[in-house]
Amino acid sequence: MGYRGRWGTATTAVAALTLGMGALAIGSLVSPQTRTDVSESVGEASVRVVTTMPLLAAQPETPEPVEAETESASLFSNPFAEEVAEPVSAAPLSFGAAYSFVTESIRRTATETVSVGRGDTLMGLLTESGAARADAHRAIAAMTPLQDPRKVRAGQELELAFEEYVTETEEGDSEISRRLTTVSMKTDVDRHVTVSRTDEGDYAGMEVIAELETGHVQARGTINSSLFLAAADAGIPAAITVEMIRMYSYDIDFQREIRQGDTFEVFFTREYDEDGTPVREGDVLYASMNVRGKERRLWRHEPSDGGNWDYFDEQGRSMRKFLMKTPIDGARISSSFGNRRHPILGYTRLHAGTDFAAPSGTPIYAAGSGTIEMAQRNGSFGNYVRIRHANGYQTAYAHMRGYGRGIRKGVRVRQGQVIGYVGTTGRSTGPHLHYEVIHNGNKVNPQRIRVPTGRTLSGQQLAAFQEARTSINTMMAEAPSMTQMAEAELTSDADETSSQ
Template identity: 45%
Template sequence: MGCLVTGKIKRSLKAFGVVAVLGVVAMFAAKPLVRFVEGNQPLDPVRPIYIDYEAEGQALADGLASDSELEDRAGRPVERNVQVASGDTLGDVLIRAGVDSAEANQAIDALRAVFNPRALKAGQKVQVTFDSSPHGFGHGDFQKVSLNADPIREVFALRSGGGTFMGKESRRQVSREVAHYVGQIRSSLFESAQSTGVPIPIVMAMIKALSYDVDFQRDIQSGDGFEVMFEGYYDTKGKLVRTGEMLFASVSLSGKPIAMYRFETDGGTVEYFNEKGESIKKALLKTPVDGAKISSGFGMRNHPILGFTKMHKGVDFAVPVGTPIQAAGDGTIEMAGFNGAYGNYVRIRHGSGFATAYAHMSRIAQGIHNGRRVSQGQIVGFVGSTGRSTGPHLHYEVLQGHAQINPLSVKMPTNTKLAGRELDRFKGIKKDTETLMAKIPPSSRMAMASGTKPGSLTN
């Protein structure tokens, strides 16, 4: 009986001491304690330990952690998995995990040989490994930091025998394959292509490439079709690890096909070209906002505020407040500021005598001012309802010279037309692309030789 009481007293005293230590650590910690979970591979034959300090402290306080459990934990490495928060540097993550600042800097310097710490992104997981603790709780010396630089490559800084850190990397075994998908559009191209199995990055690449010729809100009808071929990198279990280049994409709009082929020009620029060897990229985007619905077209209308018939010299796109507005083309800011009934307003002068204007913005994007050069797709402002406006929308104008014209009827010339030997080379790539698509049944893929490059399929 006495031995039993003594054993309980020992465990209670031990629990009290551990909880007291954890309390002091929590009191002085710069940031909240991080919770750690199991699920990672061991670094060596000795199985690592993953500690949840909150649960551990409670277990000890309740007298649930036995002597044998603490002894079992002693001798095992301690691994902490920390998620990168917005604004975190790698140094922040290591210090939050319990690494001394001097050693954190040494590890980061070593890691630079294989990874740029500035490439760290919010949401990434970083694994920090320490030596075991002789007491079964806490940890010993810092030994390693590792993270996935991309879906294929893991990078880490590991302490060497001399105490310094070395940067290394390891790569997953993957194979490059070309996938081919064909489908019908039911509701939208995005939803239909994704449900067929096309990865989201490729769906977005399709939409971006087709957006010069296709108005996705008005041109696409249920029953229209799509086709796409792209490269992907697959692991040994057949799982897609990373998407590569989109090689071909097309949509059939009411029976009329619009197709585009990936091609690298003699100057090293990668673009998509139609069957005639004309770049699909136009001087102006068809719509400067995503997901837009026309609420008022170009022409005479009864003005909703003034109450009389008046010429509407642009197109109104109904979109939520704060939606980013893109520059329809490359050009120079001619005016940026408040402009009476237009509210917050930006006008861009493009080449060939064209200009575009954007009105009723909630605010103009930072850095957008008179004389500033902007590129196609760059954010120039955000949708709002300033000036003479009944609700949030973008009023968009296209000007030829100083006169407004209908933005939906203007046909912009292509930026690039292939000719001569370059056109002949494109025709060869186009033929190779079509031959390869014919070999790969829809919703399947085919392995490619390691030396084969996109846009040069017969190498």
């Protein structure tokens, strides 16, 4: 047979072989084989073909290469080229492997961090991120026993995870769909709440509490302008400074008595995460204030007879007084108790209280524990609160911008609780607190009254306090001082500068 006739027969055979190989590839997905024989009758020729497909994953053993068998005078020989036998690796492809090959490349887990904005809701954040509304609802329901979803705060971050996969639309197009798998949020420095999708399609919540290490910090400083600035220069956090002010607010008038050169010292606990990073301030264990040459030292102690913890001096006397000397922080006395020319009415009359000038919105504290007798508008006093205390005492607070949460007539309040905020309602020339103390129906000078003191320890309770005080003093002696460390850094920097 000539080349032309032979080549025509070969072309017909190749077409048939192509169809056969396609069928063989599909068949290999269903029934994997390492070697497949296909017989086709093409004229008088019998052709045997070896088919292979690459493996998707590494196999423990690589099969031996199989060489394709050749025939020297086959109908499929190319008359214009040399016939070369090429080795072919046998690698079967099962249906499961083929399915994974197709689907794994289009299924993935996507993670993202969402920041809570002002006015955002958890449902809105989840659905806007691509979660189905039904999934978001079930995830929130699983979270609720652990964390109130209504209490998410602006600036808080949510860690979200989705399973993404390809689906086909009704029009036959492909699109990426998302399924919510995880919602996680940090609710405190040591607490995470996580909600995860289960195999059954439901959601389950989990709370994780990290163990923090507790350390001790000691700092001291000298007041040059204000206690807040001096404390900040000494590395003392604002929360600890506020606690110091409250500790001594029963005995020291921070608006009138503090002078330049007065000193202070504080010893408090601090919590650290696993990386040693400070994450939260703890309790003040000891503090000292030296004001105008008089030193006042206080130690934290909780009596074992069921009494509440308090700060006590060397003799076991509580620092807590019946009434606070100043029911507001960071204010100055703008007008004292006594006769004065009224700034609005223009004539002299008794000013039956103390005025504290402060920015509008400054918190006002209950000077002592008691019951709210009045919380309403009261003529020239504007927004007004009056509290009834024990021993015939009452305190009154006027010109407030607004009331504290839950403050109303008949409510019991504790000493130091926020009852309102500085304002300028009523007959007022500017934002300030007008504060009055009433004893047995008579208005008295809040700055000069002698009120009952708190508890004084005795007997076994005093002995236990003295033992606790010694323990705190020992810890202070062993703890590094923030002030000393700051001075050491300054000295080191100065040495380096002088050596250059």
